[in-house]
Amino acid sequence: MTTRIGIEVSIAVADAVQLCNADVVAAYPITPQTHIVEHLAELVANGELDAEYIPVESEHSAMSACLGSAATGARTFTATSSQGLVLMDEVLFVASGMRLPIVMAVANRALSSPLSIWGDHSDVMSVRDTGWIQIFVENGQQAVDNTICAFRIAEDNRVLLPTMIHLDGFNLTHVIEPIIMPEESEVAKFLPPNKFPLPLNPDKPVAMGSFAAPGIFIEAKWAQEQNMKASKKVIMEVWNEFYKAFGRQYLPVEKYKSDGAKVLILTMGSFSETASVAVDELIDEGKDVGQVRLRLWRPFPFDEFRQAVKDADVLVVLDRAVSVGGPAGPVASEVKSALYNLAKKPKVVSFIAGLGGRDITVKGFKDIITKGIEIARTGSKNEYEIYGVRE
Amino acid sequence: MAKSEGEMTWKDLEIGCIVTEPGSARKYQSGTWRSQRPTYNFNRCIKCGLCSIFCPEGCIGQNKEGNFEADLYYCKGCGICAKECWTKVITMVEEEEK
Ligand code: SF4
Ligand code: SF4
Numbered sequence: 001m002t003t004r005i006g007i008e009v010s011i012a013v014a015d016a017v018q019l020c021n022a023d024v025v026a027a028y029p030i031t032p033q034t035h036i037v038e039h040l041a042e043l044v045a046n047g048e049l050d051a052e053y054i055p056v057e058s059e060h061s062a063m064s065a066c067l068g069s070a071a072t073g074a075r076t077f078t079a080t081s082s083q084g085l086v087l088m089d090e091v092l093f094v095a096s097g098m099r100l101p102i103v104m105a106v107a108n109r110a111l112s113s114p115l116s117i118w119g120d121h122s123d124v125m126s127v128r129d130t131g132w133i134q135i136f137v138e139n140g141q142q143a144v145d146n147t148i149c150a151f152r153i154a155e156d157n158r159v160l161l162p163t164m165i166h167l168d169g170f171n172l173t174h175v176i177e178p179i180i181m182p183e184e185s186e187v188a189k190f191l192p193p194n195k196f197p198l199p200l201n202p203d204k205p206v207a208m209g210s211f212a213a214p215g216i217f218i219e220a221k222w223a224q225e226q227n228m229k230a231s232k233k234v235i236m237e238v239w240n241e242f243y244k245a246f247g248r249q250y251l252p253v254e255k256y257k258s259d260g261a262k263v264l265i266l267t268m269g270s271f272s273e274t275a276s277v278a279v280d281e282l283i284d285e286g287k288d289v290g291q292v293r294l295r296l297w298r299p300f301p302f303d304e305f306r307q308a309v310k311d312a313d314v315l316v317v318l319d320r321a322v323s324v325g326g327p328a329g330p331v332a333s334e335v336k337s338a339l340y341n342l343a344k345k346p347k348v349v350s351f352i353a354g355l356g357g358r359d360i361t362v363k364g365f366k367d368i369i370t371k372g373i374e375i376a377r378t379g380s381k382n383e384y385e386i387y388g389v390r391e
Numbered sequence: 392m393a394k395s396e397g398e399m400t401w402k403d404l405e406i407g408c409i410v411t412e413p414g415s416a417r418k419y420q421s422g423t424w425r426s427q428r429p430t431y432n433f434n435r436c437i438k439c440g441l442c443s444i445f446c447p448e449g450c451i452g453q454n455k456e457g458n459f460e461a462d463l464y465y466c467k468g469c470g471i472c473a474k475e476c477w478t479k480v481i482t483m484v485e486e487e488e489k
Contacts, residue, residue, distance in 0.1 A: 099407035160406055198409045207410035213419070219401040220408050226401065 004180045009140035010035030010173045012181065013079075013105055013165075016147040018049045019187040023074035023194075026054035026065035030084040031117045032169035033107040037079050059084035063091035063102075070100035070162075071208055073199035075151060078102065081169055082109035082123045089127060095162045096131030097224060098209050101154035101196065102162040104132075105147065108269065109169040110356040118357020119169040121269065121320040124297070125330040131224060133163040133231060134297040136268045140177035143167045145248055148187055152238045155194045159231045166297070168270040170357070182246060190245050232299050252301035253308045254293045257283065261290030263314045264346070265369050266335065268294045271318070271360055278365030289369055294331070302338055309339070315346040316372030319384075320354045328384045347376040350384035358388060421448060425468030427483040433458045435478040442472035442481065 007015075014036050017025070025044065027037040043049040052069075056062045059080050069076040080088060085106055095102055108124055110116040124134070133153060137143045146165050154163040167173060182190075198206050212220050232252065239250040256276050258264055267275045272293045282289045292308045292315075294301075309315050319329020327333055332350030339345040349372040354360045360368075368387050375385065394403060395418070405411055436458050443451035443459050450465035451472060461472065473481040 097407065098409075197406065198411065205413060208407065210408060210410050212408060213396065215396045216399060216404075216408075219399060220404055223401040223404050 002180050002182055002186070004178050006176050007140070007179050007181070008035060008174065008176050009143055009167065009179070010107075011039050012140055012144050012177075012179045013147055013167070014039035014043065015181060016144045017077045017103075018043050019182060019184055020077075020148055020151045020191055021075065021188075022049070022051050022077045022151075024052045024054065024066070024069035024076045025078065026056055026062045026069065026076070027078045027080070028056055028059050028062045028084060030059070030081045032109060032119075032173045033079045033081040033084070033105070035173065036105055036107070040077075059087040060091060063088040063095065066102045066104075067091065067095055067098065067100055067209075068200075070095070070102050070196070071098070071200045073194060073196035075155070075194045076100075076102045077104070079105040079107065081107040082111055082117075085123045086111060086126055089130070092127055092130040092132060092162075094209060097220070099160040099224075099227070100162060101151075101160050101194070103147065103150045103154055103165070104162065105143070105165045105167060107169040107173045108166050114356075116356040117169075119171055119320075120355045120357070121166075121330075122322070122355075124166055125321040125323075127164075128298070128330065131161070131228065132298065133159075133161050133228070133235065134166060135163065136166045136293075136295055136297060137172070138270050138272045138293070140172065140175070140179045141248065142250070143172060144179055144181065145242065145246065146250065148182065148191060149238050149242050149250070151194075152191050152241075153231070153235050155192075155196070156234050156238070157195065157197055159227070159234050160196070161228060161231055166269065171270040186245065190242065228299050232296070232301065235296065235299075250295060251304070252294075252296035253304040254295055255308055256291040256293065258290030258292050258308060258312075260311060262288045262312055263369065263373055264290050264292050264309055264312045264316070265365065265372070266292045266294065266309075266315060266317045266331070268297070268318075268331065269320070271320070271354060274360060274362055275318070275365045278362045278369065281362065282366060282369060287369075300334060300338070305335070305338055306342065309346055310344070312346040314349065314373055314376040315339075316349045316351060316369055318354070318360075318368065319350065319352045322352055322355070326383075332384065349375050349380075351387050352384055353387035360388070364388065420464055421467045422464045425463075425466060426486055427468040427470060428463065428486055429461050429466065429468075429470075429472055429481045430484050431458070431460060432480055432482070436480045437478055439477075442476050445471050445475045447471060
């Protein structure tokens, strides 16, 4: 029997890792990820999760320990946030290049300075090109479900890529939500044992993370790119299997009342649900609007995205990170380049808001969408708009 | 690694470039980097082996006369052996010179 319980999302994510029977957790605590790894430490200490918990001295070490662990074929989990994520940066590239199936929850938080412990997506955007599969979740249930899916995706021998689950710091990590926790037996059926094809093994020695001369480096990078592209098929297969087993469906691009709508708002993460309410209210007021949410950030779902926005005239994109001095918010930049060569495409209006924990209310989203429609019509001298700054 | 580096396509690489063949670095021809090459006056060689200890490529071994000599497939021409040899057996010469 599956049960629906009221539980803090961080605790639920840790419990999901337990359900997946992780072998190794190497992590360093950082707000707002702390409850995830604290609870995992507790589970290991109490003997409720038969895993090795490696308390390291930094996030750089956490990810390095994860490399070693995943290289032996152990199911490996870590979690971090913000400054911790950027401290890991160097090793993130190594994990993906070495094709090690590590799963990491990232409690999204602003980057210093000024110092902020609150949520935005500047940490995510700084690790965009690290070669990890990246999935956004919007609520606690999605965080639990996608943690389970992430292990199956990452460890699939056709994929073998590290995978990040992005959940908004505080807005998700620290709230108590009703969540259906799957049964251990169901998860065991869904998630096969990790079988890394060439693990570290004294009886069959291999060298990992070795040097590549110019004569082979570009081939190695291209292999990585091909592999990342091919992973999308498996990601969709895993989500489909998950749907069959647990009844909850996930897609690379998810749509809300967007079919046929002339104005779309594109969001990622927990603010998406607020934006949905704003869309409902605008529809009630007679506006022709809908919403598109990016769940899969890497590999970028080009086909699904283009399909989802093909009939729209205006696409308002919300970014919760700034590319200082750049052309737009990082998501809007990607979206623009995904659309640029199409003959028929919506006008993209880039909005930056919700930085460093600043809330965007339903009214805020309504303002953003309304202003976006106006800007699409009149044009603007700005590369992007910032919403909510006191002038 | 059945194919040489120059023949390998991206499809030939093991996942994550894992090297499954022990000692495969032996195929790597660092000798192509060389602009200078060691030449020898073995009359002065006392066969102490010091040059082979200092060689960063580890490419100096004993020839059939027992003298220490570089394997030019690997020798990158750094000249360390020439500097370290106390009896001045080794002279570095430009590759173009005979
Ligand atoms: S020149 Fe350098 S690489 Fe060549 S044999 Fe001497 S020490 Fe070794
Ligand atoms: S260091 Fe000089 S003397 Fe000693 S083995 Fe090498 S060449 Fe001969």
